[in-house]
Amino acid sequence: MNKELDRKLKSRNIKPTAMRQLVLQVLIDQKTAISLPELEQKFEKADKATLYRTLKTFEENKLIHSIEDGTGAVKYALCHEKCNCYPEDLHVHFLCAKCNQTYCLNEIQIPDINLPYGFLLKSVNMVVKGICFNCKK
Amino acid sequence: MNKELDRKLKSRNIKPTAMRQLVLQVLIDQKTAISLPELEQKFEKADKATLYRTLKTFEENKLIHSIEDGTGAVKYALCHEKCNCYPEDLHVHFLCAKCNQTYCLNEIQIPDINLPYGFLLKSVNMVVKGICFNCKK
DNA sequence: ATAACTTTTGCAACTCAGTTGCACAAATTT
DNA sequence: AAATTTGTGCAACTGAGTTGCAAAAGTTAT
Ligand SMILES: [Mn+2]
Ligand SMILES: [Mn+2]
Ligand SMILES: [Zn+2]
Ligand SMILES: [Zn+2]
Numbered sequence: 243m244n245k246e247l248d249r250k251l252k253s254r255n256i257k258p259t260a261m262r263q264l265v266l267q268v269l270i271d272q273k274t275a276i277s278l279p280e281l282e283q284k285f286e287k288a289d290k291a292t293l294y295r296t297l298k299t300f301e302e303n304k305l306i307h308s309i310e311d312g313t314g315a316v317k318y319a320l321c322h323e324k325c326n327c328y329p330e331d332l333h334v335h336f337l338c339a340k341c342n343q344t345y346c347l348n349e350i351q352i353p354d355i356n357l358p359y360g361f362l363l364k365s366v367n368m369v370v371k372g373i374c375f376n377c378k379k
Numbered sequence: 380m381n382k383e384l385d386r387k388l389k390s391r392n393i394k395p396t397a398m399r400q401l402v403l404q405v406l407i408d409q410k411t412a413i414s415l416p417e418l419e420q421k422f423e424k425a426d427k428a429t430l431y432r433t434l435k436t437f438e439e440n441k442l443i444h445s446i447e448d449g450t451g452a453v454k455y456a457l458c459h460e461k462c463n464c465y466p467e468d469l470h471v472h473f474l475c476a477k478c479n480q481t482y483c484l485n486e487i488q489i490p491d492i493n494l495p496y497g498f499l500l501k502s503v504n505m506v507v508k509g510i511c512f513n514c515k516k
Numbered sequence: 517a518t519a520a521c522t523t524t525t526g527c528a529a530c531t532c533a534g535t536t537g538c539a540c541a542a543a544t545t546t
Numbered sequence: 547a548a549a550t551t552t553g554t555g556c557a558a559c560t561g562a563g564t565t566g567c568a569a570a571a572g573t574t575a576t
Contacts, residue, residue, distance in 0.1 A: 257524085259572090261524080261525075262524095278563075289525070290563085291563095292526065295524085295564095296524095311447075312453075314533095315561085316563090336494065339501060347494070347495065350493070350494075350495075353491075353492070357509070358484065358487075360513075361473060361507075361511055362515060363507055363509045364508050365507075366505065366506070367449060367504075368504070368505045368506075369447075369504045369505075370502075370503050371502045371503070371504065372494070372498060372501040372502070373499040375498055378498075378499060394552080396552095396553065398554075414533085416532080426554070426555050427533090427555095428535080429554050431535075451532080
């Protein structure tokens with residue numbers, strides 16, 4: 243159906259099934275990160291396990307990345323086209339304490355950290371908690 | 380029994396019950412952060428709910444702080460004596476991908492972040508993932 | 517086109533961390 | 547001592563995530 247959805251999926255070596263197109267469309271429309279339970283609610287009648295495996299496939303193929311914001315459910319957001327989820331692709335995330343929305347602050351790189359001797363850095367999860375522009379009214 | 384345990388508890392306005400003394404002792408002996416399920420295993424016969432409420436009391440009174448390291452279970456570690464869990468008390472945490480231990484890097488402050496206009500910072504959770512000095516052998 | 521095979525989906529069942537209600541026990545106050 | 551508050555133990559439950567399995571859909575070989 244939608245040529246652009248298929249292109250995005252194929253560019254990450256994901257076979258474009260109907261389910262995957264629907265999920266990808268939701269992710270594209272989404273301005274903030276979304277969790278599996280939230281995703282479930284976006285569909286009248288969708289199977290949790292299928293959505294779960296869809297998200298997993300998307301993440302494994304770096305179409306999306308996951309965010310542990312401490313709210314109990316892992317959230318997911320689209321990667322940009324050239325993202326490989328390497329340290330240089332990592333960015334800060336923001337969780338609003340009021341509306342509970344999680345934002346990708348794509349423009350904000352994760353600052354360098356000098357670990358103690360003997361520690362080796364692989365990745366960083368940085369979540370800033372506060373009030374978002376929307377809730378500050 | 381142990382005068383020092385009681386002092387620590389009382390200094391945070393926590394009544395020193397037997398259960399709380401035992402839990403605090405475990406937390407003191409612990410070099411890395413511990414989760415509720417892990418804490419449970421430290422006792423022969425202890426009730427999950429009681430331990431849960433003990434940790435909650437400890438956290439509410441800032442005797443311990445919690446760490447969301449993305450492993451599925453929230454971990455807890457002792458605060459230092461003067462800690463108020465204010466932004467200036469926050470530090471980086473390190474999760475070892477091999478041994479799954481979570482370290483408080485008390486000496487490493489969380490770097491300042493310049494949020495986009497309209498966003499207000501309240502706190503930051505920063506978890507570095509990698510290999511710890513112990514597992515790097 | 518049919519058969520054989522692979523991949524995806526739907527359903528049900530399950531794990532595991534966290535949480536709550538409730539009754540009893542222990543400690544504190546009156 | 548009686549009344550009240552606080553803490554504990556047990557059971558039951560929630561909610562996110564995960565898995566096994568069979569049916570459906572898609573692909574490849576005959
Ligand atoms: Mn992001
Ligand atoms: Mn810590
Ligand atoms: Zn908000
Ligand atoms: Zn380690």
